[in-house]
Amino acid sequence: MPKHIKALKCPQCGSTRATLIREDHYRCDSCSTEFFLDSDDITIHHKYETLPSRTDDPLALFRKQMTEHPKRSVAIILGTLFAFFFIIFLGNYFSSRSMDRVAERIAKDTPAYGAAAHRERMSYDLKSLFAFTSASGRPVVMIYGTWHPMRSSWKEAKGFVLLVDGETNKLLKEIEIPDIKGRFDFSDVCQFEDGQVYLIINKKHLYHIDRSSLEIKELHGEDFPNHSQLHDGFARIEFAYRDEGDGFKIMTNLGKNYLFYPLAGKLYTEDSKRNAYTEKLPSPKVYTRFAFSTSNFEYEDQQIQLVRYRTLDQMGYPRFSPTFGWQKDYGGSGVFTERSPFRKVFVLPYHMQISRMQGYEDLTPGAYYFSPEVLYYSEDRVLISFLPTAAPDASRSIQCLDAQTGKLLWTLSDDEEGKEKLGRVQGVSRFAGGYLLAGYNTVWLISNAGKLVSSTNYGELIKG
8 A cells, every 4th residue: 555655743732753763653753742643643642741840940840729719829829828927825834834933943942942932033153051950940942052143143132041941941031141252162061960051152251040930140250248358359260170069260350260069158369278178077977979080190001990988078169189000109298209119099188188988899899881971879779870981982971870789770861772972960859750961952851761861962953
């Protein structure tokens, strides 16, 4: 059958430009439609498919939609924007409500922080903690430092003292000390043997805490009318060393130095205090105290002992605390007076004399202690802290002993699961429910059976 010559055209767009892709199969160069020829050269079959939108023009569909349906497109855009901002609004609202509930819970659970937070946001410089027992027998946590509103500087900070019930965490007293400006350069707190609590700030301000009313009062030289030497004011004031008794080291504004014992009403100069330990006491009695021996360089491998000793003292008067530990005694009134041969002694005879010692003994023979400290003692109990081994990573333990027999009553250790690390203790309050131990930032509440009831980090709570 004869064939006729005809132009090859794309059945889709009519273009005559086509590319042969295989025998009798073509692809249109204009619209990419593929088509093929029947064997009789008469009928031309074709197929075509819509290609996806070009990836280099992602807005093409959007422009097409806007062109074909402008009103519907605007409505969709406005609805999407409304839904987006509504979701953001709900998120911020519920987040704000959640933060409000958290703040309310903090204020409720930690009243020491919450009381100040009700006024305005504050910045805190927590100096330390202390623990004592009130006149009514309640454990009291004393928190002190400086604070200022966040919008002001530390130069405008004022001192504060918060008194909190150590068992219930209830805020008992909040006191601002306006005379203290800026951060504390120095602070120290001490409870004397008669129960009186004193706070010293910046080595210049002396405060007394009344354990009955929990009021705080600053004391000046004029508050001691029987000692006119102090009326010139305090240029510097510190606590006397613990082994010297319950007193203050004072320099007046005129540069005079004294050692003052408020309970006894005794005032000593640098020269007269040397004889304070040998003067006759008006109404002395025998006191039982506890101390750890020390390692002496002459006998470095000696075992540390917990010593119970008795001295003839009077509360509030100067006293001398003896030093225990094996050492060489060369005779005379001091270790520098040589005598040959020397004697190996556990306490120097001179120390026994000026401390008016009546006797001593090792309370826990054979026990090992490393870095030990006596935390608290009374007629029936002794509370000690120590490392059980010489290992640098040893866990600290706290033990309670019978003060009469030395019998171990309980031990609390860092090794117990779930217990917070036991740190250095600043003060101890013993009350009907157990013991309250105050560290630098943390307070540990321990039951009479030696179980850790709670540990509260006031440093984190107050600073927020």
